[in-house]
Amino acid sequence: MTPILMFLLGLAALMVIVAGAGIFWAIRNGQFEDMEGPAQRILMDEDDPMIPRRTLRDGEK
Amino acid sequence: MSEEAACFHCGQPVPPGAEYPVNIEGKIHEMCCRGCQAVSQAIVDNGLQAYYSHRTALPSTASELIPAELSKLALYDHPEIQKSFVIEEKDAAHLKQASLILEGITCAACVWLNERHLQQLPGVKAVQVNYGNHRARISWDEREIQLSRILQEIQLLGYNAHPYNALQQEELRRKAKSRDIRRIAVTGLSAGQVMMLAVALYAGAAFGIEHTTAQLLRYVSLGLTLPVFLYTAVPFYVSAWRSIKSYRLNMDVPVTLAIMTAFAGSAWVTFRGDGVVYYDAITMFTLFLLSTRFLERNAREKSVEATENLLKLVPAMALRINAGQQEVVAVLDLAAGDLILVKPGEAVAADGEVVEGVSSVDEALLTGESRAVLKEAGAAVIAGSINLEGPLTVRVTGVGEHTVLAGIVRLLDRAVAEKPRLAQLADQVASYFTYVLLVLTLIVALAWWCVDPSRVLEIVLAVLVVTCPCALSIAAPAAFAAAGSHLLKQGILLTRGHALETLAKVTHVVFDKTGTLTYGKPLLNQILTLGETSELECLCIAASLEQASEHPLAQSFLARIGKHELHAVAEAQNFPGKGVAGVINGRRYTLGNRSMSLPLAGSAESEQDAPVGATLVWLCDEQQVLARFALRDELRPEALGLVTELKKQGFRVSMLSGDSAAAVEHFAARLGIADYRWGLHPEDKLTALKALQAEGQVVAMVGDGVNDAPVLAGADVSIAMGGGTQVARASSDIVLLSEKLPDIWRALQGGCATMSIMKQNFAWAAGYNFLALPFAALGFIPPWLAALGMSVSSLVVVLNALRLRQI
Numbered sequence: 001m002t003p004i005l006m007f008l009l010g011l012a013a014l015m016v017i018v019a020g021a022g023i024f025w026a027i028r029n030g031q032f033e034d035m036e037g038p039a040q041r042i043l044m045d046e047d048d049p050m051i052p053r054r055t056l057r058d059g060e061k
Numbered sequence: 062m063s064e065e066a067a068c069f070h071c072g073q074p075v076p077p078g079a080e081y082p083v084n085i086e087g088k089i090h091e092m093c094c095r096g097c098q099a100v101s102q103a104i105v106d107n108g109l110q111a112y113y114s115h116r117t118a119l120p121s122t123a124s125e126l127i128p129a130e131l132s133k134l135a136l137y138d139h140p141e142i143q144k145s146f147v148i149e150e151k152d153a154a155h156l157k158q159a160s161l162i163l164e165g166i167t168c169a170a171c172v173w174l175n176e177r178h179l180q181q182l183p184g185v186k187a188v189q190v191n192y193g194n195h196r197a198r199i200s201w202d203e204r205e206i207q208l209s210r211i212l213q214e215i216q217l218l219g220y221n222a223h224p225y226n227a228l229q230q231e232e233l234r235r236k237a238k239s240r241d242i243r244r245i246a247v248t249g250l251s252a253g254q255v256m257m258l259a260v261a262l263y264a265g266a267a268f269g270i271e272h273t274t275a276q277l278l279r280y281v282s283l284g285l286t287l288p289v290f291l292y293t294a295v296p297f298y299v300s301a302w303r304s305i306k307s308y309r310l311n312m313d314v315p316v317t318l319a320i321m322t323a324f325a326g327s328a329w330v331t332f333r334g335d336g337v338v339y340y341d342a343i344t345m346f347t348l349f350l351l352s353t354r355f356l357e358r359n360a361r362e363k364s365v366e367a368t369e370n371l372l373k374l375v376p377a378m379a380l381r382i383n384a385g386q387q388e389v390v391a392v393l394d395l396a397a398g399d400l401i402l403v404k405p406g407e408a409v410a411a412d413g414e415v416v417e418g419v420s421s422v423d424e425a426l427l428t429g430e431s432r433a434v435l436k437e438a439g440a441a442v443i444a445g446s447i448n449l450e451g452p453l454t455v456r457v458t459g460v461g462e463h464t465v466l467a468g469i470v471r472l473l474d475r476a477v478a479e480k481p482r483l484a485q486l487a488d489q490v491a492s493y494f495t496y497v498l499l500v501l502t503l504i505v506a507l508a509w510w511c512v513d514p515s516r517v518l519e520i521v522l523a524v525l526v527v528t529c530p531c532a533l534s535i536a537a538p539a540a541f542a543a544a545g546s547h548l549l550k551q552g553i554l555l556t557r558g559h560a561l562e563t564l565a566k567v568t569h570v571v572f573d574k575t576g577t578l579t580y581g582k583p584l585l586n587q588i589l590t591l592g593e594t595s596e597l598e599c600l601c602i603a604a605s606l607e608q609a610s611e612h613p614l615a616q617s618f619l620a621r622i623g624k625h626e627l628h629a630v631a632e633a634q635n636f637p638g639k640g641v642a643g644v645i646n647g648r649r650y651t652l653g654n655r656s657m658s659l660p661l662a663g664s665a666e667s668e669q670d671a672p673v674g675a676t677l678v679w680l681c682d683e684q685q686v687l688a689r690f691a692l693r694d695e696l697r698p699e700a701l702g703l704v705t706e707l708k709k710q711g712f713r714v715s716m717l718s719g720d721s722a723a724a725v726e727h728f729a730a731r732l733g734i735a736d737y738r739w740g741l742h743p744e745d746k747l748t749a750l751k752a753l754q755a756e757g758q759v760v761a762m763v764g765d766g767v768n769d770a771p772v773l774a775g776a777d778v779s780i781a782m783g784g785g786t787q788v789a790r791a792s793s794d795i796v797l798l799s800e801k802l803p804d805i806w807r808a809l810q811g812g813c814a815t816m817s818i819m820k821q822n823f824a825w826a827a828g829y830n831f832l833a834l835p836f837a838a839l840g841f842i843p844p845w846l847a848a849l850g851m852s853v854s855s856l857v858v859v860l861n862a863l864r865l866r867q868i
Contacts, residue, residue, distance in 0.1 A: 005277070006277075009281055012254060012257075013281075016250050016254055016285075019250055020246065020247060020250055023242075023246040023250075024243060024246075027239050027242050027243055027246075028239070032238070032239070032242050033191065033235065033238075034191045034193050035193060036192050037169065037172060037190070037192030037193060040168075040169030040172070040192060041172070041192075043115065043169065
């Protein structure tokens, strides 16, 4: 039984725990609820409508 | 103006003469109607014009907002009504939350548009639109904004929103889904690690490995398998235990046995320090079972959600007249003897007797009779029928349980309970299979106990895993899910699992007439000019007169004239039960039935050549009769093609209708249906259906009305039109969201294709199991190979089922 084997097994266990925690967090965060929407939503420019207003207020052009 | 100009908002052609411009980002765009103009203007005014550059599909044509409809929204603010769908925040009662179903979502830009716009409203705390199921969760502060205002804002954007009352149910489903994903994630993580270690152990067994290293790997595998054994596989134990308690063994019993024996045996080997461990088989097996079940459940939930989106929550409110004052009360609070006011366009809330007012009432949903019925003081009205023209004051005679409608619903409940249950057969077969399997495993175990006790565990495990009825158990669901999702995309919604199975066996198709084979509303069938005025001019005058009326006949005039420019009408008058009158260009015209029109020589004979079953309406000016219009419910254009095709394929076709003999005979002759019956009440329809079933026919029933609900529920398989009543949809196995009759034929074909795929799947799964069993029993298959074989055989079944997407 080599120390490197122990180390690697420990590392694997750590990665499993981190991955598991990540998935649990994502589930609790509701990221698995709508599987189609987010893929489409990324195409929308969220700040689009804000631009005209800001330019108006600052008095630029 | 160019003729092919398309409405910038909805893409429909802009009619000549229409001027509905909207300035979008400095450019003038033409709209086709006032509705589209209003919606587009609302979008621009709220700074949401980015919608137009992002959308990938056109919205439906916007309808103008009718004040009456807006005032109806106010009912949703009533605390009594809100009780059923609103959740209050625990620590702050003014923070409310509700789920809404959004109609009209066509692309992702719609989601964006709704979210952006609603979030700008003061008082709205959070909006989340789910693109997958077209639902929105919204929370708001009641002190700053009312729910009706939110719904109104959504309507301003051209969408339709209505509250959805199954909040708890949805919450439960959401939790179950999260739990399932969590289980799959844990199992997947653990399976990946364990399999890696298993490779090391197998390699070690082949090429030599230090004992301590092997033990270390085994203990780590044991530790990684523990979460699977103690947490993710629990649903199988629970289901198995439940099936044992009810003496109906299901497929989870051998699954549980396999997991438990494998774990106990492997743990024993690990502690003892020599032998083979099966942690990899346990985790892989569990992962595979959990994933297939998750996918299957998802497919099913998709169709459940689609069904629920059809169920609108209509406020059950009535206007009660109490000592001269009108008050809004819940229908449940009405008592016999109360006076209620039924406004035009509203449904009658309770059975009763008209005290005051004259109007026509649409009872088509209940009787199947397509013509509106005149109601005067003293006439009886039925709950659920729709008031068309004038306000009616009604004295309540029956509410709730005592209404005609409730009687039909009771009839429906009974029919549902007596529904033939073919699906249970499959469960029974599975149960027998499990018994046989368990007995076989026991025999094999005893035999090996005598031959070589050290191999018993390995052999028993191999037998249990290799014969795991996994492929067998998903043979049917996989085919159903694939066919179901494919049909759903085409607008055919399956609401009950057995529908496809039964469709393949159908020998007899029974149709309702009104609303199913026909449109269910009167269409302008014939125009007979009796004076010098041209046909188009007569039609134009008639349509102009009817503009303000809510009567279904009026709608058919307006539909026929399309977007043609109408005359301005002065002094418009409505005579409930008779017709309308008005002044156009200084001349007074009347449009109505016989009692409204001028007496005219020759009109008696012109009545004879009128189409069968048509409603006749005369247009007169002050001196003479100008034209006679015949309006009649018309066949859907695809009806003849469908009936001919069905008869050609050897199906028997019948028509059961509540309508009058003349109309039914006429349509039956045109469709070539020899077996038809008329004037039937809901219970008569059910009796006729039972008679057919007694002859050994497997009956598919197609209908849409409340009066069809019992017969739909009693049929072997039933198909409801998507535009039909809620009761009809709820009691049917298939809903045609597309409202296209040829889809019935497509559904029948889909049923046959599904059954043949299912038979192939069963043959493969059973063949594999029986072929593999002897080898496993004789000890030629190690457990890991058994698990692999089980997975591959299931995969074959799933892939075969996916072929159904091409039907």
